[in-house]
Amino acid sequence: MSVSRTERLLNLLIALLNTRYGLRRSELREKVYHDTSGNDVAFGRMFERDKNDLRAMGFEVETLTDLGWSEDDPATTRYRIGKESSRLPDVQLGPEEWTVLLLASQLWERAALGTAAQSALRKLQASGRLAEVELPAGVQPRIKPAGQAFDDIVAAMHARHPVSFTYLAGSTGKEEERSVEPWGLGSRFGQWYLMGYDRGRNAARHFRLSRFTSAVTTLSREQYVPPANFSIRAELDRLPELPLRTAVVDVRQGRLLALRSRAVEGAHHQAPGRPADGDDRVVVEYRDPEVLAEELASYGPDALAVEPAELVGAVRRRLQAAARFSASPVPVYSFPDARARTARKGTSEDQLKRMLQLVPFLVHNQGLHIQDVAKHFGVTRDELEADLRILICSGLPEGYPDDLLDIQWEDDHVFITQDLDLKKPVRFTVAEACALLTGLETLNGLPDLPGGGALESVTLKLLAAAGEEGLRAASIAGPQVAPADAATHATVRQAIGTGAQLHLTYLSPQRDAVIERDVDPLRLYSLDNTWYFEAWCHLVDGLRNFRLDRVQDVRPNGRAATVHGPPEGGVPAKLFTANDDDTTVTVQLTRQGRGLADDYYAERTAELPDGGLVAQLTFGNTAWLPMFVAQHGGSARILAPAGLADAARDWLAASLDRYAG
Numbered sequence: 115m116s117v118s119r120t121e122r123l124l125n126l127l128i129a130l131l132n133t134r135y136g137l138r139r140s141e142l143r144e145k146v147y148h149d150t151s152g153n154d155v156a157f158g159r160m161f162e163r164d165k166n167d168l169r170a171m172g173f174e175v176e177t178l179t180d181l182g183w184s185e186d187d188p189a190t191t192r193y194r195i196g197k198e199s200s201r202l203p204d205v206q207l208g209p210e211e212w213t214v215l216l217l218a219s220q221l222w223e224r225a226a227l228g229t230a231a232q233s234a235l236r237k238l239q240a241s242g243r244l245a246e247v248e249l250p251a252g253v254q255p256r257i258k259p260a261g262q263a264f265d266d267i268v269a270a271m272h273a274r275h276p277v278s279f280t281y282l283a284g285s286t287g288k289e290e291e292r293s294v295e296p297w298g299l300g301s302r303f304g305q306w307y308l309m310g311y312d313r314g315r316n317a318a319r320h321f322r323l324s325r326f327t328s329a330v331t332t333l334s335r336e337q338y339v340p341p342a343n344f345s346i347r348a349e350l351d352r353l354p355e356l357p358l359r360t361a362v363v364d365v366r367q368g369r370l371l372a373l374r375s376r377a378v379e380g381a382h383h384q385a386p387g388r389p390a391d392g393d394d395r396v397v398v399e400y401r402d403p404e405v406l407a408e409e410l411a412s413y414g415p416d417a418l419a420v421e422p423a424e425l426v427g428a429v430r431r432r433l434q435a436a437a438r439f440s441a442s443p444v445p446v447y448s449f450p451d452a453r454a455r456t457a458r459k460g461t462s463e464d465q466l467k468r469m470l471q472l473v474p475f476l477v478h479n480q481g482l483h484i485q486d487v488a489k490h491f492g493v494t495r496d497e498l499e500a501d502l503r504i505l506i507c508s509g510l511p512e513g514y515p516d517d518l519l520d521i522q523w524e525d526d527h528v529f530i531t532q533d534l535d536l537k538k539p540v541r542f543t544v545a546e547a548c549a550l551l552t553g554l555e556t557l558n559g560l561p562d563l564p565g566g567g568a569l570e571s572v573t574l575k576l577l578a579a580a581g582e583e584g585l586r587a588a589s590i591a592g593p594q595v596a597p598a599d600a601a602t603h604a605t606v607r608q609a610i611g612t613g614a615q616l617h618l619t620y621l622s623p624q625r626d627a628v629i630e631r632d633v634d635p636l637r638l639y640s641l642d643n644t645w646y647f648e649a650w651c652h653l654v655d656g657l658r659n660f661r662l663d664r665v666q667d668v669r670p671n672g673r674a675a676t677v678h679g680p681p682e683g684g685v686p687a688k689l690f691t692a693n694d695d696d697t698t699v700t701v702q703l704t705r706q707g708r709g710l711a712d713d714y715y716a717e718r719t720a721e722l723p724d725g726g727l728v729a730q731l732t733f734g735n736t737a738w739l740p741m742f743v744a745q746h747g748g749s750a751r752i753l754a755p756a757g758l759a760d761a762a763r764d765w766l767a768a769s770l771d772r773y774a775g
Contacts, residue, residue: 126142131534137193147161171463174196176195201541206575214554217250219232227548231553232492233543236471236539240474258713269332275334279294281327282404296308298590305405307322307353308323343588345588355401360397372626378399407429411433412744437763438748547584551577559596560596561597595640609675610635616669617668617671632671646659702727703749704750714733736758739752
């Protein structure tokens with residue numbers, strides 16, 4: 115991270131905020147940049163880049179000229195930032211409104227919108243204290259974005275850059291290069307869709323992200339203008355659901371209870387030939403062949419897609435891609451020395467955004483302990499002190515001591531006495547407005563949402579505060595989070611609230627068996643519209659996560675749940691809980707599949723030149739990892755332990771042998 119660049123941006127911002135007449139480029143060069151190099155071209159590029167960075171953070175840099183003069187003349191052009199135009203308007207929220215807002219901000223499990231949601235929430239908290247609220251007992255809905263492609267498209271859409279990618283066309287079954295101006299991104303029928311202008315076909319088109327067969331490339335040198343008043347939710351509401359079709363699958367006898375449970379009883383089929391010895395022929399319903407192909411590929415030699423041909427080809431393509439990737443040369447990589455989960459590398463812009471939230475927060479929360487401040491911003495004490503040291507050296511160009519920010523923390527309690535009029539948070543960026551407003555819209559339909567009209571009232575307040583950026587939130591639409599298993603959801607939620615123990619009959623795909631157990635439920639959470647509950651399982655004497663749609667029966671057993679304290683890990687809940695005897699597995703992920711490192715809570719990661727990465731993950735049960743490799747069809751491979759890597763290659767070879775036969 116370039117400290118000097120952070121200081122420069124901060125001092126440029128303070129200078130432009132505290133001038134009414136505006137400052138010429140020559141004045142800024144001398145007083146803020148202290149540049150005496152004489153290289154006008156290099157300085158001009160630096161200044162333009164800094165202006166763009168400030169605009170991306172929510173500051174409108176105004177360009178002023180004297181009457182009759184052109185903006186092209188640097189000698190007569192002045193720059194300033196209007197204080198009121200850059201500030202977030204005051205937003206007063208009651209306890210119930212804070213409750214739904216906290217739920218909305220926690221929806222984005224990860225990805226860029228998760229960071230943006232937390233940033234937006236801190237801006238709202240900066241102008242006043244967060245009301246003491248209590249979230250609904252044990253309920254935590256979340257949105258799981260569709261991998262790295264989601265982040266890349268959102269970033270390009272907000273910057274209004276076109277994108278290109280390779281796409282498996284549903285009409286032809288062929289991979290095609292597409293160049294698209296992204297207008298909106300939304301979830302429908304359990305799938306994420308991109309809608310935009312297809313330049314190759316000169317028409318608006320929609321694309322399922324599950325059919326992307328390459329990473330997304332942003333055409334950063336090009337711009338486009340989206341249609342006015344575009345709403346992705348309105349467009350997706352007009353999208354017809356894929357027709358329900360049937361597939362014929364041969365399944366190894368005694369295997370795959372989860373797939374067999376979905377078999378259509380008495381269904382007739384005209385599939386050629388007979389199943390091999392040891393196989394049963396079943397018919398299952400599906401809508402999207404790519405979704406079913408991902409599942410069938412993971413089953414390896416235990417399942418053979420027979421019909422239709424489109425599905426057979428999709429499974430074979432995934433297995434072949436996984437086999438090629440698993441057989442490719444091992445890249446050169448090295449992990450960081452510290453055994454800690456690698457966070458995204460900080461930038462000067464990240465640090466400046468944090469400091470601009472820090473100043474108004476300190477103004478309204480004088481005397482907080484420095485550790486509490488660091489915790490609030492999700493940084494270490496050392497990182498916070500680095501921010502504070504930059505702040506106390508920043509101020510008006512060539513000003514007096516009173517023209518510098520004044521912050522003290524010598525006794526570990528932080529006070530600010532000179533804020534240089536930075537006491538109000540910056541207005542929302544497009545990403546921040548989208549993250550919160552899309553989150554609030556997604557909460558519609560969540561059972562027992564607190565506050566009745568609180569969801570509508572806080573949405574209206576945020577729309578008013580966000581202004582034009584809030585209108586662009588219509589470009590993103592989250593999935594419906596209402597649970598499909600309403601009765602099971604209600605039983606588990608009531609047990610969490612009353613502290614009751616539950617008797618559970620559960621279909622475990624990893625064990626391929628139906629198992630009964632007694633559990634102490636701790637919390638409910640979702641990934642999109644798939645709901646889970648975390649519980650202490652007395653059968654294994656440990657924490658486990660259970661999918662509601664795999665629960666065959668659940669009821670209170672008449673005993674009180676054992677008190678285990680609050681769930682570990684805070685928010686968000688984790689699908690995988692590490693134990694001391696877990697196996698550490700090294701995997702290589704392509705740029706398309708790098709989001710899996712976050713999904714499985716990587717301990718360490720090493721970046722690769724092609725945009726992929728190598729990650730170390732921990733698993734309690736490694737027997738299913740060959741299924742993991744097959745499922746992701748060339749986006750993931752196992753590097754170590756060698757025995758697991760060999761097992762995955764054998765699994766893929768056996769799977770492909772069935773299709774070759």
